[in-house]
Amino acid sequence: xxxxxxxxxxxxxxxxxxxxxxxxxxxxxxxxxxxxxxxxxxxxxxxxxxxxxxxxxxxxxxxxxxxxxxxxxxxxxxxxxxxxxxxxxxxxxxxxxxxxxxxxxxxxxxxxxxxxxxxxxxxxxxxxxxxxxxxxxxxxxxxxxxxxxxxxxxxxxxxxxxxxxxxxxxxxxxxxxxxxxxxxxxxxxxxxxxxxxxxxxxxxxxxxxxxxxxxxxxxxxxxxxxxxxxxxxxxxxxxxxxxxxxxxxxxxxxxxxxxxxxxxxxxxxxxxxxxxxxxxxxxxxxxxxxxxxxxxxxxxxxxxxxxxx
Amino acid sequence: xxxxxxxxxxxxxxxxxxxxxxxxxxxxxxxxxxxxxxxxxxxxxxxxxxxxxxxxxxxxxxxxxxxxxxxxxxxxxxxxxxxxxxxxxxxxxxxxxxxxxxxxxxxxxxxxxxxxxxxxxxxxxxxxxxxxxxxxxxxxxxxxxxxxxxxxxxxxxxxxxxxxxxxxxxxxxxxxxxxxxxxxxxxxxxxxxxxxxxxx
Numbered sequence: 001x002x003x004x005x006x007x008x009x010x011x012x013x014x015x016x017x018x019x020x021x022x023x024x025x026x027x028x029x030x031x032x033x034x035x036x037x038x039x040x041x042x043x044x045x046x047x048x049x050x051x052x053x054x055x056x057x058x059x060x061x062x063x064x065x066x067x068x069x070x071x072x073x074x075x076x077x078x079x080x081x082x083x084x085x086x087x088x089x090x091x092x093x094x095x096x097x098x099x100x101x102x103x104x105x106x107x108x109x110x111x112x113x114x115x116x117x118x119x120x121x122x123x124x125x126x127x128x129x130x131x132x133x134x135x136x137x138x139x140x141x142x143x144x145x146x147x148x149x150x151x152x153x154x155x156x157x158x159x160x161x162x163x164x165x166x167x168x169x170x171x172x173x174x175x176x177x178x179x180x181x182x183x184x185x186x187x188x189x190x191x192x193x194x195x196x197x198x199x200x201x202x203x204x205x206x207x208x209x210x211x212x213x214x215x216x217x218x219x220x221x222x223x224x225x226x227x228x229x230x231x232x233x234x235x236x237x238x239x240x241x242x243x244x245x246x247x248x249x250x251x252x253x254x255x256x257x258x259x260x261x262x263x264x265x266x267x268x269x270x271x272x273x274x275x276x277x278x279x280x281x282x283x284x285x286x287x288x289x290x291x292x293x294x295x296x297x298x299x300x301x302x303x304x305x306x307x308x309x
Numbered sequence: 310x311x312x313x314x315x316x317x318x319x320x321x322x323x324x325x326x327x328x329x330x331x332x333x334x335x336x337x338x339x340x341x342x343x344x345x346x347x348x349x350x351x352x353x354x355x356x357x358x359x360x361x362x363x364x365x366x367x368x369x370x371x372x373x374x375x376x377x378x379x380x381x382x383x384x385x386x387x388x389x390x391x392x393x394x395x396x397x398x399x400x401x402x403x404x405x406x407x408x409x410x411x412x413x414x415x416x417x418x419x420x421x422x423x424x425x426x427x428x429x430x431x432x433x434x435x436x437x438x439x440x441x442x443x444x445x446x447x448x449x450x451x452x453x454x455x456x457x458x459x460x461x462x463x464x465x466x467x468x469x470x471x472x473x474x475x476x477x478x479x480x481x482x483x484x485x486x487x488x489x490x491x492x493x494x495x496x497x498x499x500x501x502x503x504x505x506x507x508x509x
Contacts, residue, residue: 022389022429032398032422039405039415044464049406049414056406060357064408067362075366139361141409143371143476145417146461149409151361177411185408193411213472214371282371 054180061138061183065153068138130251131295132167132288132302133158138183140284148191148213150174152287155182159295163249165242168287171255171278172196172240176289184289189256190219190281196250197241198223198275200259205230206241209256209275219281221257223273232259232273251290345388345502352380352495353400357407372476374483375450376491377404381421382449383495385428386442397425413464420456424449442492443485450484451477 042048135158139151154160156179166173166186174188189196190211198209200223207225214220223238236259242250257277264272293303356376364373377400385393401418404410410417431445454477462473 022391022433024391024394024426028391029394029426032394033419035398036401036415036419036422039402039418040413040460040464043414052414053406053408053410056403057408060407063354063358064362067358071363071366139409140365140368141411142360142365142368142373142375142480145410145412146458146473146476147411148371149411151409180408183408185411187411191411282368 050178053178057178057180057183057185061151061153061155061180064139064151065182068136068153130290131293133160133291133295133297133299134286134288134302135160135184136286137284143214146213147193148188148211148281149177150186150188150284151183152186152289153183154289154299155179155184157181157298158289159291159297159301160184160289165240165249165251165254165290166287167254167290168279168284170280171257172250173279173281173284173287175249186287188281189221189277190214196221196256198238198256199241199252200225200230200232201237201239201255202233203230203236205232207238207273209238219277220260221275221277223259223275225273231264232262234259234261236273238275341502345392345499348498348502349380349384349396349495350399352498353377353396353403356380356491357403361407361409369479369483370476372479372483374487375453375480376487377401377417378421378424378450378453379446379484379488379491380495381425382428382446382488383492384499385425385449386432386445386492387496387499388429389432390426390429393425393429394422395425397421397423412461416457416460416464419460420453423456424453427452443488446488446492447481447485450481454480 039049133154135152135154137150138153141147141149152166160176160179162176162178164176166175172189174186174191174194177185177187179185187194188211189209190213192211192213194209194211196209198207199205200207205225205227207223209221209223212220212222223232225232238256238259240250240252240254240256242252242254255278257275257279259273260276262273288302291297291301295301356379360373360376364376367373381393381397381400384396398418398421401416401421402414404417404421405412405414428445428449431441431448455473458473458477462470
């Protein structure tokens with residue numbers, strides 16, 4: 001403390017003489033650099049810093065929540081203007097498409113069988129007994145951090161615990177990393193650290209999906225199949241493999257994306273497929289966290305049968 | 310690029326904004342140090358909220374401005390390397406721990422610490438006008454993001470260097486654009502808390 005003061009005084013005096021004012025003492029530089037290094041090592045080797053993260057999250061989370069609520073109407077305003085005309089066009093297009101689809105279902109026995117399969121899948125989803133806690137994305141980490149994580153405005157008060165699956169109406173979003181009482185941090189599947197057990201829906205082959213780290217519309221996942229003799233086909237749909245009880249990360253049967261290209265690596269003697277995720281990660285907003293049925297929550301929970309509780 | 314007539318006044322103003330001259334600023338009011346700390350803490354908090362919640366709506370390929378870094382640069386420009394470095398360390402630590410961060414804590418702390426230090430040295434070595442401040446922002450943005458990226462390469466490799474460079478450079482452009490709004494506010498706020506800048 002004393003030397004600190006002395007230095008400050010020293011600088012103040014010498015400032016007029018053009019020496020280096022405000023320069024930190026070497027010991028302080030060293031101490032802070034060492035602090036950074038030890039923090040990195042501590043955090044890398046275990047979960048020592050989780051209480052600190054949680055404490056900061058408890059403060060920052062609600063503030064993010066409030067800011068997001070303020071910003072949302074402003075950001076969505078241009079959309080709303082466009083929407084009027086767009087909705088009308090969309091309606092016409094969808095009606096035409098619907099008629100088309102309906103006639104196809106009537107005429108084709110194959111399609112009817114497929115439909116039955118989808119119904120089966122839906123009922124299977126009901127059998128999981130999972131419910132969804134709705135949440136909104138309130139904070140997104142910038143790409144400069146090279147990790148794809150977002151904050152959602154539901155936390156342990158809403159019945160959310162780490163490792164739960166996060167989905168939206170398009171498909172799999174990610175999993176919960178850690179929670180505070182009002183917010184949760186979600187690791188997106190496009191993160192390079194994310195690995196999802198996946199299954200090619202058409203031939204039930206198992207594999208692993210890893211992210212590439214980019215968020216935008218061209219976000220891609222890499223699929224590596226366990227059985228390396230199998231070649232996935234283009235447009236095959238990939239779903240999660242996961243556990244049915246939702247205990248481990250990722251419940252099963254959640255659609256993830258579709259295969260857009262396949263290439264074989266001679267060096268690694270394996271087939272790799274590139275998967276285009278269904279979810280648009282650049283425009284994430286409303287998501288659902290898959291919780292066990294009957295979870296106590298401070299907000300409405302969407303049960304497996306579609307009812308609101 | 311400004312007219313030669315305006316250059317001296319600008320330079321003079323930045324000096325005024327920046328350096329507190331003479332012992333008076335220290336012997337004067339000890340509470341001012343706390344006030345400055347509180348001001349920077351508030352600025353960092355607001356910057357963090359904007360950075361995580363507002364700017365993701367306007368991102369380019371996921372890259373947004375690093376407003377916290379801009380606040381640290383402004384602190385360094387205003388108060389010198391010592392203040393900038395400590396402010397950078399604290400702000401970086403917040404960035405490391407606040408959701409949705411998931412990288413090893415200490416990485417932004419190290420990066421912003423260096424940024425604060427360099428910004429402070431820039432003020433001492435080359436006290437210039439707007440151009441100088443913008444150059445400092447660009448250099449500091451590149452330096453900060455690069456240090457963060459490099460520690461990432463060491464701690465958990467997996468991202469290619471070309472990707473890193475693209476993201477870092479896009480970040481520099483963002484920071485330069487936003488610097489026009491953030492840096493003057495912080496500089497002015499810190500100047501107001503400096504007794505040596507008498508504006509009677």
